[in-house]
Amino acid sequence: MEAQKANPFSPNSLGQDVNPDLDIERKNTPFAIERLTNILDGRAENTKIRREVEAVLQADPEFSRENWYFENQNEIHENAVRKTIYLSQKMAKLGWTEDGPEQPYCFRFLHGNLAFNIHTVFMKSILALGTDEQIDKWIPLAKKYFIIGTYAQTELGHGSNLRGLETTATFDVATQEFILNMPSFSAMKWWPGDLGQTATHAVVFAQLYLKGRCYGMHPFIVQIRSLRDHSPAQGISLGDIGPKMGFQTIDNGFLILKNVRVPRENMLAKFSQVLPDGQYKKQGSQKINYLTMIVIRVTMIRHEVVLSLMKACTIAIRYSVVRRQSELKPGDPEAKILDYQTQQQKLFPQLATVYAFHFVCDYLRDLFNRCYSHTKEGNFDLLPELHALAAGLKVITTEYSSAGAEVCRRACGGHGYSLLSGLPSIYMNLVASCTYEGENTVLLLQTARFLIKCYGMAQMGQSLPSSVAYFSSTIFGKCQAQEKKDFLNPDIYTDAYKHRAFRSIRNAVIKLQHLVQSGKAQHEAWNQCTVQLARAAMAHSHYIVVQKFTEALEKFAKESAIQRVLKNLCDLFALHGIFSNAGDFMQDGYFSTEQIDGVTETYLDLLAVIRRDAVPLVDAFDFSDAFLNSALGSYDGHVYQRLYEWAKKSPANHQDNRVFKTYLKPLFQNALSKL
Numbered sequence: 001m002e003a004q005k006a007n008p009f010s011p012n013s014l015g016q017d018v019n020p021d022l023d024i025e026r027k028n029t030p031f032a033i034e035r036l037t038n039i040l041d042g043r044a045e046n047t048k049i050r051r052e053v054e055a056v057l058q059a060d061p062e063f064s065r066e067n068w069y070f071e072n073q074n075e076i077h078e079n080a081v082r083k084t085i086y087l088s089q090k091m092a093k094l095g096w097t098e099d100g101p102e103q104p105y106c107f108r109f110l111h112g113n114l115a116f117n118i119h120t121v122f123m124k125s126i127l128a129l130g131t132d133e134q135i136d137k138w139i140p141l142a143k144k145y146f147i148i149g150t151y152a153q154t155e156l157g158h159g160s161n162l163r164g165l166e167t168t169a170t171f172d173v174a175t176q177e178f179i180l181n182m183p184s185f186s187a188m189k190w191w192p193g194d195l196g197q198t199a200t201h202a203v204v205f206a207q208l209y210l211k212g213r214c215y216g217m218h219p220f221i222v223q224i225r226s227l228r229d230h231s232p233a234q235g236i237s238l239g240d241i242g243p244k245m246g247f248q249t250i251d252n253g254f255l256i257l258k259n260v261r262v263p264r265e266n267m268l269a270k271f272s273q274v275l276p277d278g279q280y281k282k283q284g285s286q287k288i289n290y291l292t293m294i295v296i297r298v299t300m301i302r303h304e305v306v307l308s309l310m311k312a313c314t315i316a317i318r319y320s321v322v323r324r325q326s327e328l329k330p331g332d333p334e335a336k337i338l339d340y341q342t343q344q345q346k347l348f349p350q351l352a353t354v355y356a357f358h359f360v361c362d363y364l365r366d367l368f369n370r371c372y373s374h375t376k377e378g379n380f381d382l383l384p385e386l387h388a389l390a391a392g393l394k395v396i397t398t399e400y401s402s403a404g405a406e407v408c409r410r411a412c413g414g415h416g417y418s419l420l421s422g423l424p425s426i427y428m429n430l431v432a433s434c435t436y437e438g439e440n441t442v443l444l445l446q447t448a449r450f451l452i453k454c455y456g457m458a459q460m461g462q463s464l465p466s467s468v469a470y471f472s473s474t475i476f477g478k479c480q481a482q483e484k485k486d487f488l489n490p491d492i493y494t495d496a497y498k499h500r501a502f503r504s505i506r507n508a509v510i511k512l513q514h515l516v517q518s519g520k521a522q523h524e525a526w527n528q529c530t531v532q533l534a535r536a537a538m539a540h541s542h543y544i545v546v547q548k549f550t551e552a553l554e555k556f557a558k559e560s561a562i563q564r565v566l567k568n569l570c571d572l573f574a575l576h577g578i579f580s581n582a583g584d585f586m587q588d589g590y591f592s593t594e595q596i597d598g599v600t601e602t603y604l605d606l607l608a609v610i611r612r613d614a615v616p617l618v619d620a621f622d623f624s625d626a627f628l629n630s631a632l633g634s635y636d637g638h639v640y641q642r643l644y645e646w647a648k649k650s651p652a653n654h655q656d657n658r659v660f661k662t663y664l665k666p667l668f669q670n671a672l673s674k675l
Contacts, residue, residue, distance in 0.1 A: 010037070010051065010622055012635040019637030021322050021336060025615035031561040036620040039562070040358060046101075047622070053105040056094070058626045062086050063110060065629045069419040070651055073248050080115035080249035081198065085145060087114065098143070108303060109627055112429065115249055118193035121296070122149025125203045128292035129219050129268040138201075138221065147227070150192045150199040152255055157186025160442040162205075162217055167257065169206040169220055169267075173278045177261040178220060180206055188256045195253030196240030200225045202255065203268070210278050219268040222260060235260040246428030287380045290387055291372060297390045297437050298368050301397050302361040305433050306354060308426050309401040313351045314618040315422055315633030316408035319415070320347065321615060322637045338614065344607040346411045350404040351610070351617060352573035355566065357397050359552040360545045364393055385465040388450035391443040392541035399440060402430035415632055415639075420646050422630030441534060448533035451505050451540055452512070467544060470498050471505075479591050487602040490550040490567075493574040497543040499590050500581075504536035539584070546574050565613055572610060575603040 018026075034047075041047040057063050063083060071079065087106060096102035107114065123142045126149075127135060141147045158164045166187035169178040182188055189195070195202065204222045208215040224236050232238055237256040244252065264274060271286045320338035328335040337343045367389065371382040409416040409423040416423050434440050454464055458471035476499045481492050508529055515525035526533075549570045556563040578585050578599050585591045591599070610617075625634045631642040647653075 010034070012619065012622070012624070016636045017638075018635070019322055019639075021324075022318060022615065022637030025321050026619065029616040030613065031565050031616070033616050033620050035559070035562060036565075036617075037622045040620060040622075049101050050105045050108075051622075053096075053102050054109045054624060054627065057106065057109050058624060060090070063113070065113065065626065067649065068113070068629060069425075069646075070649065073243065076248040077115065077197070077251055080113060083110065083113060084115045088145065104303075108307070111304065111307070112425070113249065115198065115251075116145070116148060116194055117250055118150050118195075119145075119148050119199070121151040122194075122199075122201070122203055124292055124296070125151055125219060126221070126268065128288075129203075129270050131269050131273075134221075134265070134268060134270075147200045148194060148198050150195040150202045150253075152189040152192045152195065152202040152222075153205040154189065154191045155186060156188050156190040156254070157184075160439045165205060165207060165217055167204065167206040168209055169218065170209040171264070171274055171278055172261075173276075175261070176264045176276060178208075178264065178267060178274075180204065180220065180222065180257045180260045180262065182257050188254055190241060190254050191252050192255065193247075193250040193252050195224075195238060195255060196251030197253070198251055199253075200227055200230075204255075204257070208267075208274075208280075210274065210280055215272075215280055218272065220262055221266045221268065222257070222262050224255065233260070244432075246425065246432055285378075285380070287383060288375050290383060291368075291375060293437075294386060294390045295368065297394045298361075298364055300433065300437055301357070301364070301394060305397050305401050305430065306357045306361060308430050309350065309354050309357070309404050310618075310621045311623065311628060311630075311633075312405040312408040312423060312426050313347065313354055314621055314623055314628060315630045316347055316411050316416075317351065317614050317618050318634070318637060319412050319421075319632040319639060322639050323413070338611065341604070341607060343411060344611055345604075346407050348572060348607055348610050348614065349576040350407055351614065352569040352576065353400055353404055355569045355617075356545050356549045356573045357401070360393060360397075360548045362552070363544075363548045364389060382465075384450055385467055388447045389467055389541075389544065391438060392447040392537055393544065394438060395440045395443050395447075396538060396541040396545065398430065398433040402427065402434055405430050412632060415643065418631070418643070420631040420643060422628060422633060444534040444537040445530060447537040447540065448508070451537060452509060452533070455505055455509050468540075470502060470543075473498075473502070476502065476590070478589065479595055481595055481598065484598050484602050484605075487575060487599050488571050490553070490570065490574075493571075493578065494543075494547055494550055496578060496585055496590065497539075497546045497574070500584050500587075501536070501539040501543040503588060503590075504532070504539040504584075508532040508536045542577060546570075546577070549573060565617070568606060568609055568613070569617075572603065572606045575599055575606065579603045 038044040038047050041050060068076075087110065091103065091106065094102075096106070119142065123139060126138050126142070130138070138147075142149055153162070153165070155165055155167065158166065166184055167180065167182050167189070169180050171178055189202075189204070192199075192202070200223065202222050202224050204220050205217050206220060208218040223233055224238060225232060235258045237258075238253055241252050241254055264276070267274060271284050272280065272282045275281055317338065320343055321336045323337045324334035325337050326334060328339060338347070367382070367386055371386045374380070374382055405423065405427040409421070409427055412421060412423060415421055419425065451468065454468040455471055458464055458468075464471055476495070479492065479496060481487055481489075486492055511532060512525055512529045515528055516522060520528070553563060553567055553570060556566060578591075578596075582591070582596050582599075586593070586596060619635075623633075625636075628634070631646050632639050634642055
């Protein structure tokens with residue numbers, strides 16, 4: 001098999017002509033980079049498989065990203081479709097099966113360069129919501145791309161409020177069909193990916209009407225385009241919604257349905273069905289459907305959000321040891337900009353955040369797997385906690401990562417503004433993640449509802465889910481740190497985050513109760529507390545990240561070098577959070593002014609400690625140059641040569657200069673006789 005011939009070693013371990021400024025950063029690394037890579041991959045075997053897969057794909061010119069930054073939207077989309085179909089054929093040829101270990105690494109390596117992203121959601125919806133018969137009919141067709149699907153839920157006027165969706169599906173007993181309509185302009189489906197130019201079928205969510213009564217939102221499989229000539233089906237209008245900030249590989253579209261008829265068996269009926277006589281029948285538990293939504297969030301956090309911040313950190317930190325500017329000491333050569341404390345303070349918290357998010361992702365994955373096992377046995381006890389954690393962690397990872405990518409971009413100065421740096425594309429995709437798979441404010445309030453409920457349980461002495469067990473602690477006192485070194489004690493800073501989260505939730509509850517007791521309706525009182533509730537949910541999520549990072553350190557007790565470098569990152573992540581939100585931690589006197597000064601000093605001291613390990617820490621991400629696709633972030637550090645060589649490929653440098661001939665030449669002619 002071709003993959004077995006691939007290079008099993010790091011793509012960056014081969015002899016290269018490396019920029020001396022970058023090369024010296026890799027000398028005498030105090031920890032084993034390969035071991036850290038294995039930890040990030042889960043185990044050494046995963047690293048081996050990933051490298052083999054990436055080597056095979058990188059060697060195939062069909063997957064080249066060489067001209068990516070010079071393509072227009074239509075070219076990007078067309079190339080993404082071609083690569084996706086080609087990848088499917090290549091995987092089959094290599095024997096990389098659907099459930100095999102290679103597939104995730106294929107999608108990881110080609111992330112952002114493939115089409116049919118929502119086609120996957122289309123299939124997952126059928127698998128989660130369809131009967132065995134419906135799955136047997138539709139999934140084999142979808143897997144082979146004989147049909148392309150989209151997930152049409154969001155409307156022009158409604159997104160997160162699913163109950164407000166306006167699209168209707170009325171059952172016609174005489175014809176055994178559902179008639180789908182959009183009663184208003186705002187009811188058209190808007191934003192679904194793969195809809196604009198590609199999809200032939202859609203899972204459409206609509207309000208079900210039987211004999212004049214609404215039974216709520218239900219999913220229907222609707223054929224929207226002809227398989228013969230791709231023309232819109234009868235009663236359907238659709239198209240592309242136009243340019244977006246990012247995600248150029250995805251053709252987001254609009255869909256209008258007018259008296260569109262679909263057969264009765266096209267309503268996904270795992271949990272509810274409409275009988276031939278028009279009677280409504282519920283079956284099974286719809287709770288398990290939450291797992292489909294949650295698994296998408298769990299997957300996106302690790303494989304899209306955190307991975308993107310890893311890329312941004314790699315680019316910015318490598319560039320920052322190649323770029324020199326001004327003198328640190330009068331008379332010395334220009335200094336590496338990473339030697340400036342201000343640059344370290346921009347970039348190292350982002351690096352620490354990547355590692356913090358990696359370990360909280362491990363925790364979330366393990367919790368999901370436990371919950372999934374329980375639900376298969378009919379036990380849904382873990383589901384509310386999992387839902388709340390996935391929502392809160394989705395918010396904190398997307399908010400911090402999108403902001404962090406922009407910090408990395410700005411830290412690269414003017415060159416960070418160039419698409420060739422890779423950073424603008426990373427940032428644009430991360431910004432979108434704050435909205436898709438759940439708008440972040442809505443998700444925070446969902447987490448808050450869980451926290452408020454659990455706080456009430458704690459007050460009544462009931463047992464609590466593990467993530468909120470700290471609600472049972474009623475006495476926190478004050479921060480016990482006496483000197484600077486105490487702030488490097490995980491118990492000290494974990495307790496601080498715990499205290500902030502508990503106080504935020506308690507204060508929100510007190511205000512909520514006060515408003516209700518003063519005569520406010522429950523919904524009105526809730527609305528007047530939502531800013532505090534959202535902040536409380538964020539504080540809880542931040543605490544969970546710190547807690548899980550500190551717990552992860554214990555796994556490496558026998559690997560002192562690895563544990564040391566990870567603890568430095570854990571300390572920095574925690575102290576940066578306190579440094580950046582000092583007011584929160586000083587409320588009710590938990591931290592004194594002197595203690596906050598101690599946090600600041602300790603935090604700033606850590607920057608110099610992590611400076612020694614910065615490049616090896618991003619090298620451990622093990623990104624090949626082809627994967628990064630950045631003129632600034634290459635392993636060899638030849639930044640300026642690469643920028644120039646890539647710029648020369650710009651179509652503007654090879655096209656006939658129409659602007660000169662049409663507009664400028666007549667003007668310039670006037671000067672010829674005068675100069």
